[in-house]
Amino acid sequence: MNTGAPIILLATMLSTLATSSAHAQEFCALTNEFIPGDSPVGVDIPINVDVSANESIASVELALHIAHDWVGDLVITLQSPNGTIITILDRPGIPSSGFPGPFGCGGQGIIATFTDSASAPAETACTPNQMPTMAGDLIPLMPLSAFIGEQPSGQWTINVSDQSSYDFGIVLDACLFVTTNIDCPPDLTGEGNLNFLDVSAFLTAFGNQDPVADFNTDGNFNFLDVSAFLSAFSAGCP
Numbered sequence: 699m700n701t702g703a704p705i706i707l708l709a710t711m712l713s714t715l716a717t718s719s720a721h722a723q724e725f726c727a728l729t730n731e732f733i734p735g736d737s738p739v740g741v742d743i744p745i746n747v748d749v750s751a752n753e754s755i756a757s758v759e760l761a762l763h764i765a766h767d768w769v770g771d772l773v774i775t776l777q778s779p780n781g782t783i784i785t786i787l788d789r790p791g792i793p794s795s796g797f798p799g800p801f802g803c804g805g806q807g808i809i810a811t812f813t814d815s816a817s818a819p820a821e822t823a824c825t826p827n828q829m830p831t832m833a834g835d836l837i838p839l840m841p842l843s844a845f846i847g848e849q850p851s852g853q854w855t856i857n858v859s860d861q862s863s864y865d866f867g868i869v870l871d872a873c874l875f876v877t878t879n880i881d882c883p884p885d886l887t888g889e890g891n892l893n894f895l896d897v898s899a900f901l902t903a904f905g906n907q908d909p910v911a912d913f914n915t916d917g918n919f920n921f922l923d924v925s926a927f928l929s930a931f932s933a934g935c936p
């Protein structure tokens with residue numbers, strides 16, 4: 699009896715499983731996009747995200763590296779595949795006191811990660827004598843938590859616009875860090891359907907004492923895990 703093919707199939711499924719489980723994943727754009735000066739339309743930067751169909755967003759962070767001589771000219775937005783748009787930055791320093799005057803943050807450059815878990819708001823992070831003038835982890839103008847629960851796969855769009863004359867810039871790098879939750883734990887193959895392949899994947903993982911088969915998460919592998927898997931499987935998925 700030749701059992702090689704099924705074993706290879708299951709091994710492939712399990713290695714797919716290991717890389718598609720819920721965790722933070724990074725997706726970057728091809729950049730070096732010119733930001734035209736004094737153009738409210740700005741430049742769109744697409745980022746393609748591809749995760750399993752049974753994953754939904756737990757958190758999103760946006761890392762940007764932008765060369766620009768007057769960061770106070772910039773407006774940055776982020777749109778999800780679902781159509782939700784949030785404003786990351788809106789002419790920092792305006793309409794408050796700004797620096798060095800009514801034209802907003804007069805510093806150069808952004809090398810920052812916009813994240814709800816930061817402690818400093820990006821809108822007031824201007825340090826005009828330092829390069830880059832915005833650095834490290836910063837809180838975006840609107841919370842990135844707006845994306846929680848959406849399906850992350852598809853095209854995201856970052857828009858960067860320069861809303862005042864004179865200075866312009868370039869987007870050098872743009873990356874999204876997407877952390878997901880698995881919405882349907884018995885869908886071990888992660889494609890959004892429940893069928894015999896998920897049962898096979900469970901049995902193999904159970905035989906190998908792979909942590910994904912510890913279905914009641916007590917650290918042991920026994921009939922309770924089989925029972926928990928089968929009831930989740932019969933209950934189906936949303």
Ligand SMILES: [Ca+2]
Pocket residue numbers: 735736768771860861862863864865866
């Ligand atoms: Ca400008």
Ligand SMILES: [Ca+2]
Pocket residue numbers: 885886887888889890891892893895896
């Ligand atoms: Ca499946």
Ligand SMILES: [Ca+2]
Pocket residue numbers: 911912913914915916917918919920922923
């Ligand atoms: Ca267990």
